[in-house]
Amino acid sequence: MESGKLCVSAPVSRDRVVTRFPKWYTPEACLQLKDHWHVQVRNACQDRSARNVGHRLKISKVVVVGDLHVGKTCLINRFCKDVFDRDYKATIGVDFEIERFEISGIPYTLQIWDTAGQEKFKCIASAYYRGAQVIITVFDLADIRTLENTRQWLEDALRENEPNSSFVFLVGTKKDLLSAAECERTERDAVRLAAEMKAEFWSVSAKTGIDRGSTEQPQGRGPEGLACC
Numbered sequence: 001m002e003s004g005k006l007c008v009s010a011p012v013s014r015d016r017v018v019t020r021f022p023k024w025y026t027p028e029a030c031l032q033l034k035d036h037w038h039v040q041v042r043n044a045c046q047d048r049s050a051r052n053v054g055h056r057l058k059i060s061k062v063v064v065v066g067d068l069h070v071g072k073t074c075l076i077n078r079f080c081k082d083v084f085d086r087d088y089k090a091t092i093g094v095d096f097e098i099e100r101f102e103i104s105g106i107p108y109t110l111q112i113w114d115t116a117g118q119e120k121f122k123c124i125a126s127a128y129y130r131g132a133q134v135i136i137t138v139f140d141l142a143d144i145r146t147l148e149n150t151r152q153w154l155e156d157a158l159r160e161n162e163p164n165s166s167f168v169f170l171v172g173t174k175k176d177l178l179s180a181a182e183c184e185r186t187e188r189d190a191v192r193l194a195a196e197m198k199a200e201f202w203s204v205s206a207k208t209g210i211d212r213g214s215t216e217q218p219q220g221r222g223p224e225g226l227a228c229c
């Protein structure tokens with residue numbers, strides 16, 4: 001069979017067609033402004049003919065790590081299914097979701113690995129860290145100890161990958177549980193840690209979601225336009 005003649009993939013849903021990027025939380029941590037975007041991605045975005053070689057960019061592996069109960073599964077469920085479940089069901093080992101996008105005309109697939117935070121599953125989960133283009137370290141904004149622990153989670157995930165091969169995100173969850181003042185204090189600590197980690201920081205609530213269309217949030221107050229939370 002001739003390649004290129006058969007279109008097997010379903011169309012990307014409308015809310016997964018990205019033509020506009022979210023505003024950054026801090027310019028220092030903003031991926032779009034970095035000089036070192038992966039060269040393949042940068043070239044593909046600049047070169048319209050790259051649309052025909054989109055298959056080479058097809059899958060990015062994302063691993064989501066962090067302490068137990070911080071909200072990793074809920075974050076992924078909000079992102080992928082736009083739902084929130086208040087009942088806690090511990091992840092056993094790992095789980096994964098596939099999400100298809102079109103970004104500036106380029107087809108793009110995310111393979112999102114949800115890992116267990118419980119110590120007893122750590123060796124199962126860590127077997128899936130290898131080959132991660134994106135590492136998302138998650139903490140609970142209402143439990144500051146989980147922020148400190150993200151250092152160790154990141155170190156473990158980076159150890160399984162080539163140096164400088166992964167984009168790193170630091171995500172604080174459960175924003176709905178904090179007052180504005182408490183949230184601001186924790187976010188300040190998180191921004192400092194994100195700078196150390198060379199990570200992009202987001203502060204979110206999987207429970208409430210966000211006002212997707214809002215442009216009212218001043219910089220540093222929330223992830224406007226983040227497709228998930």
Ligand SMILES: Nc1nc2c(ncn2[C@@H]2O[C@H](COP(=O)(O)OP(=O)(O)OP(=O)(O)O)[C@@H](O)[C@H]2O)c(=O)[nH]1
Binds near residue numbers: 067085
């Ligand atoms: N209020 C609030 N609760 C949340 C939020 N996100 C998660 N939760 C709750 O926190 C608990 C843990 O959420 P999970 O997503 O299962 O946590 P996890 O990090 O995947 O846990 P493990 O699988 O054990 O690693 C659940 O009871 C959720 O309902 C949030 O944004 N706001």
